[in-house]
Each structure stands twice: as C-alpha cells, then as structure tokens.
Amino acid sequence: MSNRSPWIHQLNNDRKVVPLKEDIETDVAIIGAGIAGISTAFFVLKHTDKKVAMIEKGKFAHGATGHNAGQIASYFERPFHELAEEFGLEKAAKAQVAIETSWQLLDEMYTEAGLSIPISRFMGQAGFTTGDQVLRHLKDNFYRRKACIRTEGFKISNNAPFLDSIPAEYDGLYSLVPHEEVLKDLQTMNREYIATLSYQKGCLNSALFCQEIISHLKKTYPERFALYEHTAISKAVLHEGRAILDAGKHTVVAQRVALCTNGFEGVNIINEGGLAVDTKFHHLVKGMVGYMSAYLEPMNKSAIAVSYFPPNHIDSSDPFDEDPYFYMTRRPYDFPGNDNSNLISVGGPEFPMENRIEYNADLDYPEDAKKRINSFVKSTYDPDPNKKIDYQFTWHGLMGYTPSGVRLVGEEPKNRTLMYNLGCNGVGILPSIYGARRIAAIVSGEKVEPMIFDPKA
Numbered sequence: 001m002s003n004r005s006p007w008i009h010q011l012n013n014d015r016k017v018v019p020l021k022e023d024i025e026t027d028v029a030i031i032g033a034g035i036a037g038i039s040t041a042f043f044v045l046k047h048t049d050k051k052v053a054m055i056e057k058g059k060f061a062h063g064a065t066g067h068n069a070g071q072i073a074s075y076f077e078r079p080f081h082e083l084a085e086e087f088g089l090e091k092a093a094k095a096q097v098a099i100e101t102s103w104q105l106l107d108e109m110y111t112e113a114g115l116s117i118p119i120s121r122f123m124g125q126a127g128f129t130t131g132d133q134v135l136r137h138l139k140d141n142f143y144r145r146k147a148c149i150r151t152e153g154f155k156i157s158n159n160a161p162f163l164d165s166i167p168a169e170y171d172g173l174y175s176l177v178p179h180e181e182v183l184k185d186l187q188t189m190n191r192e193y194i195a196t197l198s199y200q201k202g203c204l205n206s207a208l209f210c211q212e213i214i215s216h217l218k219k220t221y222p223e224r225f226a227l228y229e230h231t232a233i234s235k236a237v238l239h240e241g242r243a244i245l246d247a248g249k250h251t252v253v254a255q256r257v258a259l260c261t262n263g264f265e266g267v268n269i270i271n272e273g274g275l276a277v278d279t280k281f282h283h284l285v286k287g288m289v290g291y292m293s294a295y296l297e298p299m300n301k302s303a304i305a306v307s308y309f310p311p312n313h314i315d316s317s318d319p320f321d322e323d324p325y326f327y328m329t330r331r332p333y334d335f336p337g338n339d340n341s342n343l344i345s346v347g348g349p350e351f352p353m354e355n356r357i358e359y360n361a362d363l364d365y366p367e368d369a370k371k372r373i374n375s376f377v378k379s380t381y382d383p384d385p386n387k388k389i390d391y392q393f394t395w396h397g398l399m400g401y402t403p404s405g406v407r408l409v410g411e412e413p414k415n416r417t418l419m420y421n422l423g424c425n426g427v428g429i430l431p432s433i434y435g436a437r438r439i440a441a442i443v444s445g446e447k448v449e450p451m452i453f454d455p456k457a
C-alpha cells in the first residue's frame with residue numbers, strides 16, 4: 001500500500017511546476033516550501049519591501065505539511081510544566097501565549113488572501129485512562145494557573161479510582177462529573193476513559209492552505225515573489241550580509257536566507273563570514289515517521305479532534321515512546337462521488353528514524369500500522385462489529401524533533417544572514433506561522449524580545 005494523503009489529493013495536480021533556470025539575485029531566499037516557508041514568505045512580503053525567492057527541492061507542501069493530521073493545536077509536544085522547569089515559568093508562559101495568539105495570524109492570512117477553503121474550529125478533547133496521565137496533565141494546568149495564563153478545561157469521572165491521590169494544590173483545576181459525561185465529550189463508549197481535557201482546536205488541510213496562499217502571493221506581489229520547485233539547495237555559503245546558494249546548475253545570491261526545511265539534512269552550511277556554524281545541533285533533530293489512515297462516513301456529525309491515551313501509553317515527555325496515543329479528527333471532506341462526507345482520520349503509530357535522510361516518502365504503508373489504527377478505531381471510536389471499515393487513505397510523513405521539543409526560530413548566532421524556522425516536533429502548524437511572523441519582524445529590522453525559540457550560540 002502506498003503513501004496516499006487526503007490533503008495532497010485535494011491539490012491541483014495539473015498546475016505547471018517551474019524549476020530555477022538561471023542564476024538569480026534576491027533579497028530574501030527561503031529554502032523549503034512547506035507551511036513554514038510559505039507563511040514566512042507571506043509575512044516578509046507583507047511587512048517589508050524585500051524581494052523573496054522560495055526554493056523547493058520537490059513540490060510545495062509535499063513534505064510534513066501534506067502528510068500530517070491537519071489539527072490546529074496550540075500545545076507543545078512536550079508538557080508545559082517541563083518547559084517551565086527547563087526555561088523558567090515566565091519564558092515558558094510567553095512562548096505558550098505566543099503560539100496561542102498565532103490563531104490571529106492564521107485569521108490574518110485567511111482574511112488577506114480571501115480564502116474560502118474549509119477550516120473548522122471547536123473545543124478539542126484529550127481522553128485519559130490512568131491516574132498517572134491525569135496527574136501529569138493536571139500538573140500542566142497547575143503551572144498554567146501559576147503563570148496566570150488560561151487553564152485547560154478538565155473533567156474527571158466521579159468514580160475514577162485515583163481521586164484520593166490528586167494533590168490538594170490542584171483544587172479548582174478540574175471538576176468531577178458523571179462517567180457518562182466524560183464518555184460523551186470523548187465520543188466513545190470505551191469505559192476505560194475516565195477523564196477529559198478540553199481546549200481550543202481546529203483543523204484544516206495545510207497543503208491546500210499553502211496552495212491558496214501561494215496563488216495569493218503570486219497575484220499580490222508579481223514583482224517581488226517567485227517560487228522555484230524541483231530545485232534542491234545543496235550548499236549555502238554565508239558571508240557578511242550575503243549568501244550564495246548552490247542550486248545545482250545555478251546559484252541564488254541573497255542578502256538573507258531562511259531555512260524552512262524541517263531538518264538540516266542536505267544543506268551544507270559554510271560560514272565565510274565568521275566562525276564555523278555549529279552543525280552539531282543540526283544532527284540532534286531526530287526523525288520520527290508518523291502513520292495515519294482515514295475513511296469516509298456520512299456527514300451527520302460536527303467536526304472534532306480528540307486524542308486518546310490508552311492504558312498502555314506511558315505518558316512521558318519522550319515522543320519516542322513505543323506505545324502511542326491516538327489522535328482522531330473528523331471533518332467535512334470533498335471526495336468525488338462522496339459528496340456530504342466526513343473524513344475520519346486517525347494517527348498514532350510512530351517509528352523513530354536514526355538518520356532522517358534515509359526517509360523515503362514513496363515507501364509502502366506498513367500493514368502493522370494499519371492494523372494498530374484499525375484496532376484502536378474498533379475499540380474506541382467506531383465499535384459496530386458488523387461494519388468493515390474501508391480506509392481510502394493511508395499515509396506517512398516525517399517529523400523532526402529538536403532536542404528541547406521547541407521549534408527553532410530566529411537568526412543563526414554565528415552569522416545573522418542565515419535564519420531558521422524549522423523543527424516540526426509533531427505539532428507544527430501554529431508554531432510555523434508564529435515563526436514566520438517573527439522572521440518577518442527580524443528582516444524588517446524590528447527589535448524582537450528573546451524567546452525560547454531562539455537558536456543558541
């Protein structure tokens with residue numbers, strides 16, 4: 001079975017792909033045309049008068065952006081209390097608020113580009129089965145309250161076996177409700193689920209979003225914006241205030257370069273303008289392949305996103321844990337011959353990849369991942385024993401986990417010509433957009449306050 005994503009399926013596949021055919025000079029070169037690169041182009045073009053050239057080795061939005069779950073979520077793929085312990089409460093809270101306010105940046109992009117593609121908003125849910133999982137997430141809520149930022153809604157079943165072990169300091173951070181209410185919020189009949197957390201979420205096809213933003217940029221900035229696909233950058237030579245990019249047969253000369261490549265593989269960075277760029281941390285971006293399956297059902301329920309933490313999921317901050325949690329999204333989906341359908345997409349199985357460069361997007365979808373997803377669906381979301389589920393889409397995508405679990409956004413300390421907006425970390429739609437706005441602020445010469453996203457010297 002191949003890698004077939006419902007998001008790529010909705011793109012215009014008849015369009016003409018234009019590679020770089022000559023040497024060019026530009027103000028800002030953006031390497032990588034996923035949601036990070038495309039949003040960076042959007043905000044740089046909007047907030048500066050710079051010319052932007054975007055260079056993509058394959059086709060736009062065919063990386064993680066076209067192979068994700070498409071949930072718009074504002075949490076880090078690492079517990080908030082751990083971020084607070086590592087970076088300090090104030091800095092962690094600032095970062096959390098920055099990601100949450102990126103909803104407004106997404107709105108801004110929608111409005112300015114006049115987009116009409118579907119986007120859904122709702123309260124997302126996360127369901128828990130063990131006391132450990134509940135206590136861990138309550139600890140996050142406790143730190144949120146301490147930092148005076150919005151806490152997450154938390155309901156615990158009044159018959160849960162661990163109620164006595166909840167510390168008194170968590171009082172006021174949750175409510176006790178009948179078990180049936182928890183199950184209803186989580187849309188499951190699986191009685192193992194005994195608590196639920198809710199927070200603002202949404203969903204969109206981030207690849208389609210990129211397609212629409214690109215056509216807006218082409219229309220709005222015909223003189224200042226160009227996209228070159230099927231053009232890989234293999235080397236970036238940095239000078240003071242100038243970079244030369246090796247694009248195979250041609251070169252790109254730019255005043256500034258934004259690396260929006262999700263990881264660092266494939267671009268050899270040579271700093272002629274100072275000390276060698278420390279590429280050691282580049283190799284610390286660990287690869288993880290995420291597997292997803294989706295099927296269609298009649299459109300008779302509203303859009304929703306729910307994460308389910310089964311009992312065997314050890315709720316640690318390590319994304320490389322073997323027993324995953326599952327994330328389900330239900331949303332309206334246009335599919336020829338299936339009008340008025342909802343798409344139910346489910347992810348969970350993930351496999352670490354020692355060397356990200358070995359990832360092959362054309363690899364078959366493993367039967368084991370499909371089985372695990374189907375057994376989750378049958379136990380928790382769609383238990384009808386007489387219904388055989390026909391998965392029309394099965395796909396996989398590569399994530400890049402930074403050591404801190406935080407996206408890398410800002411200037412390379414050894415040479416400010418180079419900037420980063422990368423490190424997908426499982427949850428990357430809002431962080432990419434946040435990073436894009438921050439890169440635009442840097443390019444326009446605004447003084448930006450230090451954040452936990454800053455690349456370190």
Ligand SMILES: Cc1cc2nc3c(=O)[nH]c(=O)nc-3n(C[C@H](O)[C@H](O)[C@H](O)COP(=O)(O)OP(=O)(O)OC[C@H]3O[C@@H](n4cnc5c(N)ncnc54)[C@H](O)[C@@H]3O)c2cc1C
Pocket residue numbers: 031032033034035036037055056057058059060061062063064065066067068069070071072073206231232233234260261262265266267289290291292347396397398399421422423424425426427428429430432
């Ligand atoms: C299975 C899965 C589920 C996910 N679910 C969610 C979710 O529900 N919500 C969420 O917020 N996030 C989710 N994510 C993460 C999210 O998709 C990513 O964080 C986001 O798409 C990253 O965008 P990006 O632009 O940084 O990277 P990408 O989309 O990977 O784009 C990087 C681009 O750079 C190009 N490139 C790389 N090297 C070069 C080079 N040398 N020269 C030229 N071009 C180059 C690549 O071809 C690629 O197109 C998920 C990811 C996966 C894989």
